[in-house]
Structures are given as C-alpha cells and as structure tokens.
Amino acid sequence: MDPDVRLLEGVARGSEADFEELYRRYQPRLDSFFRQRIRDAQAAQELVQETMLIVWNRATTFNGSSRASTWILGIGYRKLLEWSRKERKAKDLFLTEADHESEQLPGDPQADASRKVGREDLMNEVRQALQGLTAEHRTVIELTFQQGLSYNEIAEIMNTNAGTVKSRMFYAKQRLKEILAERGMKGDELWQISKGA
Amino acid sequence: MADLKGRMKNEPNGHQEILELLPWYLNGTLGADERVRVQSHLQDCTTCRNEIDEMKGLQSAVLQEVPDLSEVLLQEALESVRGRPATGEHPMTRLTEKPAKERRFFLRPRLAFSFSMLMVIILAVGVYLGTILGHAPGATGVLTNPSELGAMIVNGYVVVGKQFLQQGTYRTMLGNQAIAKEDFTLEKDGNDVLRLSSTINSVERSGAGKTASQELSMTSDYRPSSYLITGNLVYQGNRAEAEISKDKAMMIHSGQDENLRRQVDLQGYPVLSDFSTMSQFELIHRVIVKQLDQGVAADQILLTDLAPQALRVGKMHLVSVDQAFLESPGGTISTTRYRLKEESDDGTLWIELYATSKTELVAVYMPKQESLHTTAGLFAYRSDLYKDGLTEPTSTAPF
Numbered sequence: 001m002d003p004d005v006r007l008l009e010g011v012a013r014g015s016e017a018d019f020e021e022l023y024r025r026y027q028p029r030l031d032s033f034f035r036q037r038i039r040d041a042q043a044a045q046e047l048v049q050e051t052m053l054i055v056w057n058r059a060t061t062f063n064g065s066s067r068a069s070t071w072i073l074g075i076g077y078r079k080l081l082e083w084s085r086k087e088r089k090a091k092d093l094f095l096t097e098a099d100h101e102s103e104q105l106p107g108d109p110q111a112d113a114s115r116k117v118g119r120e121d122l123m124n125e126v127r128q129a130l131q132g133l134t135a136e137h138r139t140v141i142e143l144t145f146q147q148g149l150s151y152n153e154i155a156e157i158m159n160t161n162a163g164t165v166k167s168r169m170f171y172a173k174q175r176l177k178e179i180l181a182e183r184g185m186k187g188d189e190l191w192q193i194s195k196g197a
Numbered sequence: 198m199a200d201l202k203g204r205m206k207n208e209p210n211g212h213q214e215i216l217e218l219l220p221w222y223l224n225g226t227l228g229a230d231e232r233v234r235v236q237s238h239l240q241d242c243t244t245c246r247n248e249i250d251e252m253k254g255l256q257s258a259v260l261q262e263v264p265d266l267s268e269v270l271l272q273e274a275l276e277s278v279r280g281r282p283a284t285g286e287h288p289m290t291r292l293t294e295k296p297a298k299e300r301r302f303f304l305r306p307r308l309a310f311s312f313s314m315l316m317v318i319i320l321a322v323g324v325y326l327g328t329i330l331g332h333a334p335g336a337t338g339v340l341t342n343p344s345e346l347g348a349m350i351v352n353g354y355v356v357v358g359k360q361f362l363q364q365g366t367y368r369t370m371l372g373n374q375a376i377a378k379e380d381f382t383l384e385k386d387g388n389d390v391l392r393l394s395s396t397i398n399s400v401e402r403s404g405a406g407k408t409a410s411q412e413l414s415m416t417s418d419y420r421p422s423s424y425l426i427t428g429n430l431v432y433q434g435n436r437a438e439a440e441i442s443k444d445k446a447m448m449i450h451s452g453q454d455e456n457l458r459r460q461v462d463l464q465g466y467p468v469l470s471d472f473s474t475m476s477q478f479e480l481i482h483r484v485i486v487k488q489l490d491q492g493v494a495a496d497q498i499l500l501t502d503l504a505p506q507a508l509r510v511g512k513m514h515l516v517s518v519d520q521a522f523l524e525s526p527g528g529t530i531s532t533t534r535y536r537l538k539e540e541s542d543d544g545t546l547w548i549e550l551y552a553t554s555k556t557e558l559v560a561v562y563m564p565k566q567e568s569l570h571t572t573a574g575l576f577a578y579r580s581d582l583y584k585d586g587l588t589e590p591t592s593t594a595p596f
Contacts, residue, residue, distance in 0.1 A: 023274055027270060031267075045270060053274070053277065061567070078543070078544075081542055085457070085508065122254075123258040130259070141255065142259060144220050144221065145220070145223075145255065145259040148224050148225070148226065149224075150226035150227070151220075151221050151226075153226075159511070159512075159541060164462075166218075167217070170216075170217055190250075190255050191251050193254030194250045194251065194253035194254035195250070
C-alpha cells in the first residue's frame with residue numbers, strides 16, 4: 001500500500017503521529033509548489049498550513065480513488081486559486097497569453113545572445129522566463145517536473161482532461177522559448193542546460 | 198489547439214502523440230505500454246530525441262532545491278490539531294480554515310415586478326416596435342398567455358410585442374428558511390434572440406441594496422451569448438458578466454477596486470449557473486431536454502458550466518433521468534427528475550431538477566453536501582405555481 005495512503009488512514013482515525021509524518025513528507029513539497037507560484041514566502045507558509053489543516057479535517061473523505069499525493073496537491077492547488085482570488089491577485093493568475101503580450105517581464109539588458117553564460121545562469125534565465133507563462137501553463141510544468149505527477153493526476157488536480165494537460169505542456173514550452181528569445185536569448189538554452197552548458 | 202490537432206492529423210506514425218508524452222516519459226509516470234512506445238519511437242526520431250533533451254533542460258531548471266522542513270511550522274500545525282478529532286469542523290486557534298470554498302449565494306434581485314407593470318413595459322416596447330416596423334392598422338390580438346405572441350392595437354397600429362416562453366417566481370429555501378425570491382421572464386424577440394431576465398431579492402437580508410438583476414441573451418437553441426448580472430448581491434463586487442463565443446468564454450467580475458477576468462476554452466455545451474440564480478436552471482433544463490430529444494444519450498450530455506461571479510468553470514453531467522414525486526398541500530405532483538453532477542475547482546455539487554413538462558421546470562434541489570457548506574439542503578420551487586409551497590425532497594447526495 002502507498003505509505004501516504006496508510007498515513008492518511010491514520011489521520012482519518014485521528015492519529016497525530018501519522019499527521020506529523022504526513023506533514024514532514026508534504027510540507028517541503030507544498031512549500032516549494034506555492035513559492036514558485038506566488039513569490040511570497042509568508043503567504044506560501046500560510047497556504048501550506050491551511051492545506052495541511054484541510055488534510056487533517058477531511059482525511060475521512062479520502063476514498064482512495066486517486067493517489068494520496070494527487071489528493072493533497074489538489075487541495076493545495078484549490079487553496080492557491082482561492083488565495084489568489086481573495087488577495088486580488090487573480091488578475092495575475094488568470095491572465096491569458098494575450099494579456100501577457102503587453103506585460104512582458106523586462107529583459108535583462110545584459111542577457112544578450114553573445115553573452116557567455118554558465119549553466120546556472122541559463123537556468124536562472126529559464127526560471128525568470130517561466131514567470132512570463134500563464135498560470136495554467138506554469139502549473140502543468142511544475143506539477144510534472146517539480147512534483148513528478150502523471151498527466152492523468154495533473155488533469156484531476158486541475159479539473160480538466162488529459163488531452164488539455166498535454167496540449168498545455170506543448171504550448172507552455174513553445175511559449176517559453178518565445179519568451180527566452182524576447183529576452184535576448186538564443187532559444188537553445190534548454191538544450192544547453194541538458195548538455196551541461 | 199486547432200493547429201496542434203492539425204499537425205497530429207498530418208504527421209505519420211503517431212509522432213505528435215509521442216512528442217506530447219515525452220514530459221511524462223521523462224518524469225517516469227507513463228504506463229508500461231506508453232513507455233515502450235516512446236522508447237521504440239525515440240530510436241528512430243531525431244526530433245523527439247532533441248525534444249527530450251530540451252525537456253531535460255526544463256526539468257533541471259524547474260527542479261530547484263526543495264526547502265527544508267520547517268520544524269516551527271510543524272509544531273504550530275501539531276499544536277493546532279492536538280486533541281481535536283480529525284473528522285469534525287473543529288474550531289482552530291492559530292490556523293483557520295477559511296470558508297472561501299463555500300458556494301457563493303449571492304442572491305439576487307427582484308424589482309417588484311407585477312404583471313401589470315410588465316404589460317406597461319410590453320406596451321411601450323410594442324409601440325416602439327410597431328412604429329419602427331411600420332405595421333399598418335388592422336388585425337388585433339391580446340396577450341393572454343405567456344406562450345403566445347402578444348399583439349394589440351395602440352393608436353390604430355398593430356403592436357407586436359415579444360414572445361413570452363416562460364415567466365414566474367422562484368422561492369429559494371434553506372431548510373425552513375426562505376432566503377430569496379426571484380422573478381424571471383424568458384422571452385424571444387423578433388430576431389430569435391432569447392432573453393432570460395430576472396430580478397432577485399434576498400429575503401434573508403432584506404433591505405436596501407440587497408438585490409441584483411440579470412440579463413442573459415441566448416441563441417435560439419439556448420446557447421448563451423452574453424450575460425450580465427449587477428447589484429449589491431453580486432459576490433464581492435457589483436457586476437459579473439460573460440462573453441461567450443463558440444469555443445471560448447471570457448468571464449469578467451468587476452468590483453469597486455478589482456476587475457478580474459478569466460478566459461476558458463469551452464469543451465461542451467455552455468450553460469451558466471449561480472446557485473442563487475435559479476432561473477438559469479430553466480436554461481439548463483431546456484438544453485438537456487433539447488439534447489435528449491435529438492437522440493443524444495443521457496450519459497453523453499456534457500455541459501460547460503460557467504459561473505462568472507466566482508470566475509469558476511465546471512463540467513456538468515447528466516447522471517440520471519427518472520420519475521419522481523413532489524408533495525404539495527394540494528396533492529402529489531408527478532415530475533421528471535434530472536440528476537446532475539457539477540464538478541469544478543470548488544469541488545462536486547449534486548443538483549436535481551424537477552419538471553412537469555419539457556418546458557415547465559418547477560423545482561431545483563441541492564441536497565445537503567460538503568461543497569455547499571450549509572446546514573441544510575437548498576430547495577427552490579416555482580412559488581407562483583405552488584402558492585402553498587412544495588415539500589423539500591428527501592434525496593441525499595451523492596445520489
């Protein structure tokens with residue numbers, strides 16, 4: 001049995017020890033997920049606490065139809081949407097790609113294509129460019145690579161279907177390369193990073 | 198999306214399909230069959246090998262250092278849950294589970310809209326139409342029934358009003374408490390544009406400023422094209438609207454100091470719902486009936502449910518259709534019951550529609566359930582038809 005499921009069952013019975021273990025497993029994951037999205041460490045911590053509190057309160061409703069991680073991250077994702085609305089930051093969260101056209105992040109003037117940069121610099125460039133993607137595109141990338149979830153699990157969390165998840169990933173990467181180019185990069189940075197730049 | 202589909206159609210050997218699987222091949226979550234197909238394809242496809250290199254670069258950039266566990270936060274969390282059952286809605290001290298997931302009952306408006314007042318308005322509109330259309334004096338008619346096309350003679354002109362399809366009043370109950378009253382009119386104008394308008398009064402919070410008014414325009418097949426609701430009952434603002442095209446919907450929520458919007462792709466027949474705007478279920482009921490009449494299987498009916506007030510989008514499925522009975526002081530009423538399941542970011546909501554005919558929806562019921570966060574089920578019924586009330590059904594969710 002998935003050890004997280006076992007822990008959730010313990011939490012459902014009111015076991016504080018199982019809750020502590022589950023918290024130890026998920027607090028860093030959730031914190032990382034939130035921080036990448038809202039760049040506000042304090043708010044990210046609060047979201048982690050609220051998410052884990054819901055896990056405590058609602059563990060009895062977990063029915064095993066999905067993995068425990070999908071269930072917990074799904075709660076986190078919904079908390080994030082809710083927070084964004086409540087904090088009036090939904091504008092950022094729900095900006096469409098067209099909206100982003102007029103809100104491009106200013107390019108680093110030193111980041112021209114002729115500049116010699118190392119792998120870490122390239123990764124920083126990519127991370128900054130990621131901020132220019134729509135929330136939905138970023139979420140798919142982060143849930144895939146940061147959280148290691150399958151496309152079906154991501155679809156469940158984002159309340160959509162697998163085809164949409166795949167197409168969002170496809171367009172996210174396409175758009176990411178466009179943003180890198182707009183920031184004066186060559187467009188082959190992802191390839192360079194993979195080769196150790 | 199269209200160009201993506203186009204490429205998929207044109208490229209042989211499932212190349213595009215494999216290309217789309219690469220991120221999950223890389224993170225190790227593909228099933229065995231897909232993994233084998235990707236491995237096989239990679240041996241022969243330079244494009245996909247390059248793509249996977251780029252995906253590895255993206256993965257490296259995204260895989261930042263995971264922060265360490267915060268012992269302080271852990272202790273806070275443990276302190277919050279200590280000694281409290283894991284199943285209850287226990288009060289928290291330091292940590293508070295915010296109730297923002299609750300369904301937003303913004304309750305709406307209602308002008309005291311008597312039929313006589315309606316007639317005055319019809320008359321005014323009719324005079325205008327009659328004038329601009331240049332109808333000659335002649336035939337006559339009287340608007341006697343909402344389903345008939347109204348016509349009358351005014352100053353020697355035949356005046357053609359609008360075709361009324363339905364009008365009435367919904368009373369919404371939460372347990373034994375009446376919380377809202379909504380008067381609605383569904384009409385069709387000369388251009389076959391359908392218009393659902395309503396005014397809502399919050400009974401629960403009566404007084405000035407506790408109203409809202411709604412205008413929903415639809416094509417002749419009940420597909421919404423625009424939506425506007427304004428008033429103080431609009432959740433966290435005073436205006437919510439939606440522009441809906443064939444493929445996309447833009448939802449806009451405007452308040453005093455915020456202007457939020459969300460564009461979504463429609464993947465099903467669009468409908469609108471806000472759970473205090475019961476007349477919108479008139480539209481949903483008609484869409485379902487229309488599709489069933491056209492031979493669409495019940496389990497194939499998929500509606501894209503838009504809620505501009507909350508910028509929420511969900512999927513609505515028809516779960517079942519059966520015969521059910523409602524009780525009123527006047528006797529038992531036989532109805533057709535449509536059970537619906539709505540899934541959105543806010544969770545799952547189970548809804549029942551009760552209709553006495555294909556055009557006469559008489560009640561909407563949402564049993565008590567987790568996503569409602571209410572102490573009782575929500576029951577709305579046509580109080581103009583059942584003046585002595587209807588008894589709330591006894592269904593439980595999930596059905």
